[in-house]
Amino acid sequence: MVRNPPMTALAEKVEALSGPSQEVDRLVAQQAGWFRVAPRFTNNRHGGWIAPVDFLGADPDGRPRLDSLHGTTIYRDPPRYTASVDAVLALIAEKLPQAAFDLRRRQHEGPTRWSAKWLIEGRHWRISDGATPALALLAAFLRAMEALREAREALAAFNLKEDMIVGGSADSLTLRVPLNVIRGMHAALSRIDAILKENDNGQR
Numbered sequence: 001m002v003r004n005p006p007m008t009a010l011a012e013k014v015e016a017l018s019g020p021s022q023e024v025d026r027l028v029a030q031q032a033g034w035f036r037v038a039p040r041f042t043n044n045r046h047g048g049w050i051a052p053v054d055f056l057g058a059d060p061d062g063r064p065r066l067d068s069l070h071g072t073t074i075y076r077d078p079p080r081y082t083a084s085v086d087a088v089l090a091l092i093a094e095k096l097p098q099a100a101f102d103l104r105r106r107q108h109e110g111p112t113r114w115s116a117k118w119l120i121e122g123r124h125w126r127i128s129d130g131a132t133p134a135l136a137l138l139a140a141f142l143r144a145m146e147a148l149r150e151a152r153e154a155l156a157a158f159n160l161k162e163d164m165i166v167g168g169s170a171d172s173l174t175l176r177v178p179l180n181v182i183r184g185m186h187a188a189l190s191r192i193d194a195i196l197k198e199n200d201n202g203q204r
Contacts (some may be wrong), residue, residue, distance in 0.1 A: 003014060004158045006031065006146075006148050007031065007142045007143070007145050007146035007149070008142070010024070010028065010031065011128060011139045011140075011142035011143045011146070011173070013027070014082065014128075014130060014135055014138050014139040014142065015129060015130055015135070015139045016027075017082060017130070017131060017135055018131050019082075019083075019131065019132070020080060020082045020083035021082050022077070022080075024045050024081075024082050024137045025077070025079070025080055025081050025082050025083075025194055026077075026080075027077055028078075028081045028091075028138065028142070029049065029081070029126060031142075031145075032052065032094075032095070033052030033055070034049050034050065034051060034052060034078045034093060035049065035050040035055045035058065035064060035075075036049060037050060037074055038048060038062055041062070041063050041064065041201075042074060044076075045082065046076060048074035048075055048076055049074065049075045049076070049077060049078045050064055050074055050075070051073070051074060051075070054067070054072050054073060056070045059162070068114075071144070072074055079091070080118050081134070081138050082134060082135060082138060083134060084134055085133050085137060086136045087134070088134055088138050088141065089137070090143055091138075091141065092137075092203060095141075095145065096118075096141065096144060096145070096148075099118050099119065099144065100118070100119045100152055101116055101117065101118050101119065101137065101140065102116065102117045102118075103115070103116050103121070103133055103136060103137060106129065111131065112131075113130065113131060113136075114130055114131070114132060114133050114135070114136035115127050115128070115129040116128055116129070116130075116133075116136040116139070116140035117140065118140050118141070118143075120182075122180030126145055128140040171177065
């Protein structure tokens with residue numbers, strides 16, 4: 001069985017929810033860079049969370065490194081992404097500031113559902129849906145993040161080294177590229193094409 005990437009698997013969890021979930025909030029927070037502080041390093045039995053902007057790292061035993069000058073805020077819980085549209089929008093502004101989105105109420109029999117579609121750099125990404133606006137937006141965000149991660153990994157195959165340049169002119173370069181790099185470039189192009197086709201097929 002092919003294992004889903006973390007973001008995709010998490011998006012599926014979000015889409016399956018009927019309402020807020022603290023468990024999923026914490027999973028999303030970890031993907032977003034929040035650090036979980038174990039109870040033994042806090043003054044309560046619940047532990048806490050440090051926001052990405054305040055996290056300075058941790059010791060091998062998991063003890064967080066605190067800012068001795070300005071102090072470090074340790075929150076009891078991370079943002080309620082599955083309950084709050086504002087929390088999801090704040091996450092979007094931080095991670096995908098170049099993205100636009102379309103949120104709509106789906107018209108069909110049965111319980112109300114919402115759909116969200118992302119537009120990034122002129123291309124529509126796969127539509128996600130959820131029981132609430134927050135859940136639909138969150139699922140779409142996670143799928144967009146995973147698609148962008150895959151695209152960046154594919155593009156990384158095009159990194160060229162200076163020692164491959166053997167000549168050139170004002171408007172072109174002559175490269176001596178190893179066969180394995182050429183094969184990697186071909187595989188990257190094929191992967192990018194597959195990602196774009198998959199997202200195009202996901203439009204409704």
